[in-house]
Amino acid sequence: MSISALIWSTADLLRGDYKQSDYGRVILPFTLLRRLECVLDATRDAVIAEYEARKNLGIPLEQFLIRKSNNSFYNTSTFTLQKLLADSNNIADNLESYINNFSANAREIFEKYEFTKLIEKLNENNLLYLIVEKFCTFDLSPESVSNHEMGLMFEELIRKFSEASNETAGEHFTPRDIVRLTTSLLFTLDDALLTKSGVVRSLYDPTAGTGGFLSSGSEYIHELNPDATLVTFGQELNPESYAICKADMMIKGQDVSNIKYGNTLSDDQLPHQKFDYMLSNPPFGVEWKKVQKVVTDEHIQKGYAGRFGPGLPRVSDGSLLFLLHLISKMRPKEEGGSRIGIILNGSPLFTGSAGSGESEIRRYILENDLLEAIVAMPTDMFFNTGISTYIWILSNHKEGHRRNKVQLINASSMGESMRKSLGSKRKQLSDEQIIEIVKIYGEFEESKVSKIFNTTDFGYRRITVERPLKDENGKVILVKGKLKIDTDARDNENVPLNEDIKAYFKREVLPHVSDAWISEDKKHCDTKDGKIGIVGYEIPFNRHFYEYTPPRSLEEIDSELDALTKEIMELLQEVHS
Numbered sequence: 001m002s003i004s005a006l007i008w009s010t011a012d013l014l015r016g017d018y019k020q021s022d023y024g025r026v027i028l029p030f031t032l033l034r035r036l037e038c039v040l041d042a043t044r045d046a047v048i049a050e051y052e053a054r055k056n057l058g059i060p061l062e063q064f065l066i067r068k069s070n071n072s073f074y075n076t077s078t079f080t081l082q083k084l085l086a087d088s089n090n091i092a093d094n095l096e097s098y099i100n101n102f103s104a105n106a107r108e109i110f111e112k113y114e115f116t117k118l119i120e121k122l123n124e125n126n127l128l129y130l131i132v133e134k135f136c137t138f139d140l141s142p143e144s145v146s147n148h149e150m151g152l153m154f155e156e157l158i159r160k161f162s163e164a165s166n167e168t169a170g171e172h173f174t175p176r177d178i179v180r181l182t183t184s185l186l187f188t189l190d191d192a193l194l195t196k197s198g199v200v201r202s203l204y205d206p207t208a209g210t211g212g213f214l215s216s217g218s219e220y221i222h223e224l225n226p227d228a229t230l231v232t233f234g235q236e237l238n239p240e241s242y243a244i245c246k247a248d249m250m251i252k253g254q255d256v257s258n259i260k261y262g263n264t265l266s267d268d269q270l271p272h273q274k275f276d277y278m279l280s281n282p283p284f285g286v287e288w289k290k291v292q293k294v295v296t297d298e299h300i301q302k303g304y305a306g307r308f309g310p311g312l313p314r315v316s317d318g319s320l321l322f323l324l325h326l327i328s329k330m331r332p333k334e335e336g337g338s339r340i341g342i343i344l345n346g347s348p349l350f351t352g353s354a355g356s357g358e359s360e361i362r363r364y365i366l367e368n369d370l371l372e373a374i375v376a377m378p379t380d381m382f383f384n385t386g387i388s389t390y391i392w393i394l395s396n397h398k399e400g401h402r403r404n405k406v407q408l409i410n411a412s413s414m415g416e417s418m419r420k421s422l423g424s425k426r427k428q429l430s431d432e433q434i435i436e437i438v439k440i441y442g443e444f445e446e447s448k449v450s451k452i453f454n455t456t457d458f459g460y461r462r463i464t465v466e467r468p469l470k471d472e473n474g475k476v477i478l479v480k481g482k483l484k485i486d487t488d489a490r491d492n493e494n495v496p497l498n499e500d501i502k503a504y505f506k507r508e509v510l511p512h513v514s515d516a517w518i519s520e521d522k523k524h525c526d527t528k529d530g531k532i533g534i535v536g537y538e539i540p541f542n543r544h545f546y547e548y549t550p551p552r553s554l555e556e557i558d559s560e561l562d563a564l565t566k567e568i569m570e571l572l573q574e575v576h577s
């Protein structure tokens with residue numbers, strides 16, 4: 001049996017006293033505790049000796065103790081899980097003391113887990129001694145389990161825990177197949193670069209959840225090049241997810257100070273940092289009213305010097321704010337540039353007319369040639385929603401043949417039905433399907449499921465069409481010799497950016513309303529270039545993959561109706577006879 005299976009078997013002790021969805025709240029922090037204990041075993045005595053020698057000097061001891069520990073964390077307690085068993089009557093108090101003697105960076109994780117409450121509950125249910133006794137038997141030393149292996153094992157435990165609580169997992173846990181696909185799309189064009197000796201790159205997730213994207217990125221790089229270093233950064237709002245993510249990073253030997261706690265939109269805790277790669281699965285369709293004042297103030301006061309210069313979406317959906325946040329973290333092209341992979345619902349593709357916040361954000365992205373590809377996913381792929389989802393890939397250092405181009409990939413018909421649904425997740429992508437999607441993306445060719453567009457193909461000018469006010473006899477009304485506008489007859493037309501406005505108007509409007517004209521009023525002109533019509537951008541993804549099915553012929557329909565009529569008449573005859 002694997003170590004992760006042995007650890008998960010601890011759940012047998014919890015059955016009856018805990019719901020299945022709560023098993024992970026016990027197992028994950030105790031796994032972390034046992035791993036930290038095993039890692040510190042070699043230097044424990046040296047750390048305690050250093051602490052005893054200096055504790056009364058009235059000076060900060062952290063640097064001395066970290067040096068003795070040979071790790072980024074330490075513990076000054078003489079307790080171990082094994083020693084706790086010797087005093088069963090005081091095991092709860094002693095375990096709490098043991099936790100409180102960790103260095104602040106490790107102690108914070110247990111605090112976010114609310115470990116003290118956990119100890120109390122286990123003790124009340126006469127389970128604490130049994131759990132401690134069980135975890136004592138697991139050899140999680142670095143000699144037996146490397147950081148990479150431990151990371152994989154801990155991630156497996158996180159996955160099991162999240163799937164067991166699938167009714168809320170979608171808020172903080174992205175399914176493994178989606179993570180793997182998004183990660184592969186993000187890195188695949190850089191594979192040649194990432195295989196170079198000694199390469200060091202950074203990966204950031206502003207909605208880190210339990211750390212799935214950060215773990216997947218590390219795995220991808222490790223499989224590609226074991227000598228490469230991927231430094232991970234993240235921020236998370238949910239305290240328990242933050243604790244799990246930080247524990248995962250600590251277990252892998254990553255710098256846990258790179259994982260921050262708080263709301264990314266209102267309190268960016270990595271404000272001046274840029275990253276090579278970024279991945280995110282922000283919450284779908286969640287309003288940002290709680291942080292509206294802070295975000296709006298930044299937009300107004302800082303403009304493009306801040307994160308939200310291009311515009312603000314409507315308050316009912318903040319997903320585009322996370323995308324703007326990521327764009328603000330891109331390295332300049334001359335410094336190597338950055339790549340972004342973000343999962344969004346359908347709304348950011350088209351919500352908002354010309355001049356709206358959403359349209360202005362799309363305009364900024366497309367006019368600056370940042371959007372590389374969008375992949376439409378099958379429905380029913382996430383734990384807490386069955387809606388359509390899309391993976392956006394952005395880059396500010398596109399390959400030459402991709403410049404000023406956007407690739408749309410329709411993978412919505414892929415996905416296999418799962419034997420057992422997990423909440424709303426009823427489908428999953430196989431490894432072969434993930435490879436196929438990444439291959440379609442990499443080949444950058446037109447096909448039934450892959451369309452390539454110019455960035456300007458998604459832009460248009462919304463012109464305002466005016467008509468004169470007429471009296472009941474149909475005669476035009478003049479006021480001081482000028483036409484009076486019929487505001488009730490006012491209409492708008494969206495003219496593609498690559499079309500001449502006057503030619504379009506002559507072809508599409510005048511044949512139907514010969515007395516119409518295009519408004520040149522300043523309020524109907526674009527604020528950025530002053531030209532007639534307001535520029536808008538939308539990405540009507542489904543329209544580009546729509547397949548026309550011609551209606552059946554009248555002869556076929558008549559024949560079917562005749563057959564049905566005949567069948568009905570025969571049935572009626574049977575009833576009467």
